[in-house]
Amino acid sequence: MGAMSFTSLKPPVSLPHYRWHTVLWASWRDLPALRRPAVWRVWQKQVYFSGIESLPVISLIAVGLGLIVVNQIHFAFGTAIESTLEMTARLLLSELAPLLTCIFMIARSSSAIASELAAMRVNHEFTVLEQMGIAPSAYLLMPRIWAFTFSGAALAVYLLLLTLLAGAIYAVGFEALNELGVLLSRIPLSLFAVFMGKILIFAYAVAVVSCHCGLSVHLDWTAIPVAASRAVLRCLATIFLFDGLWAMLSRLTEATI
Amino acid sequence: MSDAVFSSVMDRGAGRRVLLSLKGQSKTALIQELTDLCRQQQKTLWVLPERGGVLSHLKAWENIILPLHYHTSLTLEALNLRLSQLCPVWGWEAESLATWLGCLPVNLSHSQHHLCVLIRALLCPADVVVVEASFWSAFPAEVSERYQQQFLQHIQVQSSVWLEWVE
Numbered sequence: 001m002g003a004m005s006f007t008s009l010k011p012p013v014s015l016p017h018y019r020w021h022t023v024l025w026a027s028w029r030d031l032p033a034l035r036r037p038a039v040w041r042v043w044q045k046q047v048y049f050s051g052i053e054s055l056p057v058i059s060l061i062a063v064g065l066g067l068i069v070v071n072q073i074h075f076a077f078g079t080a081i082e083s084t085l086e087m088t089a090r091l092l093l094s095e096l097a098p099l100l101t102c103i104f105m106i107a108r109s110s111s112a113i114a115s116e117l118a119a120m121r122v123n124h125e126f127t128v129l130e131q132m133g134i135a136p137s138a139y140l141l142m143p144r145i146w147a148f149t150f151s152g153a154a155l156a157v158y159l160l161l162l163t164l165l166a167g168a169i170y171a172v173g174f175e176a177l178n179e180l181g182v183l184l185s186r187i188p189l190s191l192f193a194v195f196m197g198k199i200l201i202f203a204y205a206v207a208v209v210s211c212h213c214g215l216s217v218h219l220d221w222t223a224i225p226v227a228a229s230r231a232v233l234r235c236l237a238t239i240f241l242f243d244g245l246w247a248m249l250s251r252l253t254e255a256t257i
Numbered sequence: 258m259s260d261a262v263f264s265s266v267m268d269r270g271a272g273r274r275v276l277l278s279l280k281g282q283s284k285t286a287l288i289q290e291l292t293d294l295c296r297q298q299q300k301t302l303w304v305l306p307e308r309g310g311v312l313s314h315l316k317a318w319e320n321i322i323l324p325l326h327y328h329t330s331l332t333l334e335a336l337n338l339r340l341s342q343l344c345p346v347w348g349w350e351a352e353s354l355a356t357w358l359g360c361l362p363v364n365l366s367h368s369q370h371h372l373c374v375l376i377r378a379l380l381c382p383a384d385v386v387v388v389e390a391s392f393w394s395a396f397p398a399e400v401s402e403r404y405q406q407q408f409l410q411h412i413q414v415q416s417s418v419w420l421e422w423v424e
Contacts, residue, residue: 038327116314125312130292132324132381133301139327 018215023208026137027145033138034146043143050109051151055158058104062159065100066166074171081171085183088167092160093191098198099243101156102206105148106235110210113144114231117214118224141215145207152203153196160195202242206235284389291385300384301328303377307391310374311362317373318358324381339380347379347407348400371395375404382415 033039069091074084117140120126126136164183168176213231217223288304295302301324304310311320322336331339344351357369365373371392378386388408393401 036327037330037332038323041326119313123313124309127289127292128304128310128312130296131288131302131304132327133296133299134324134327 018212020208020212023137023141023145023212023215027142027204027208030135030138030142031146033135033142038134039139039143042139043147046144046147047151049112050105050148051154054104054108054151054155057108058101058155058159059162061100061104062162063166065096065159066163066168067170069096069163070167070171081179082183084171085164085168085179086186089164089183089187090191092163093187093195095243097156097160097163098195098202099239101152101159101199102202102239103236105152105155105203106206106210106232106239109148109151110206110231110235111228113148113207113210114214115224115228117211118217118227121215121217122219122221122223124219141211145204145211148207148210149200149204152206153199156195156199156203198243198246202239205238205242209235209238288387291387295385301381303383303386305371305374305378305386305388305392307389311370313362316359316361317365317369320362320373321358321377321380324377328381336380340376343376343379347404367395368397375408379408379411385418386412 034043066088069088070084073079073087074081079087120140126140129136129139164180165176168179168183172179210231213227213234217227288306291302294300311317312323315323318340321340322333325331325336325339326333341351343349344354357365360369362370362373374392393405396404
């Protein structure tokens, strides 16, 4: 038996390295591939895993959050019911709903996406897709990124409405729906735009970072858990950085106006 | 394999069988090279490998229909119909297939795993087909020979080149 060379254990062919801007570009370039039934199915499955399966836990969080915020503002500081609900809505729209939704999605789906992609890469399954004439970016990355973004926006809207409803029921009982109707008519549209802008940008950024962490692994089994934990940390850092930048830009814009 | 050699192989026409004797790392390198060349020339390549060849996060039936589902606009019902049409030709019982088609590859036996790859290759014709000689050893001896012969006939009709490793 000849001497074993450790270099022979290394994979003979190196896979292309995915940089974050490659992932970002692929999510736009491959968008027309959503018309393909197979890709659309990946999108649907990701919406199911990231969005629909999250509903029970996000409902629990929303109810708890509604009770906590109203309790703190109304019962602790003694503000009027109308003001309490308006402050809650403004707080949720401007900060809490997008941020909490993203943190929840990072904990639940970001690590799952990263470890799944990392495992596929280690298994050389990207090569299998290429052999079938399927672009891995169009089949694996683009639908996941957009489904994650869509799920993030939908979950944030759900969290917002349920939190407000829970808070209103806690504060005023059965008059809650009337109060909410009045409240929503008082909130400026620009705040809704800020809310949607934030959640869409944050969720998209989290999806891109998660995919990138899953793809930028060494071809080694130990890289899979590393990719998952790295995805969580980098996604958290990304959304807090983005939120900080958003706050700075808002302040600068207001100062300029 | 250079681009020019690949092109000349591709130009030889339908039904031509090319035998290559390769081992170890040169085999992996050649597959990668062929994959790149096929991608550049927009050709589809089937590899029936000794191990691997499926996507671990998809169930067996999803792995089987994936290329057809991606490249065509066939509905899932139409794809299932195609799959069921293969059964009598190859001597498979639809009921016994159904018991493992819903499983993830990690839960499949060695022969089921290879059968999954084989059915996928049968469902969707490819421009280039690469078969590792050891691929057939996963099947029981009594059916392995039959599968090889049937596959050879199928491939000669549907594909332009058949590359097989003889180790």
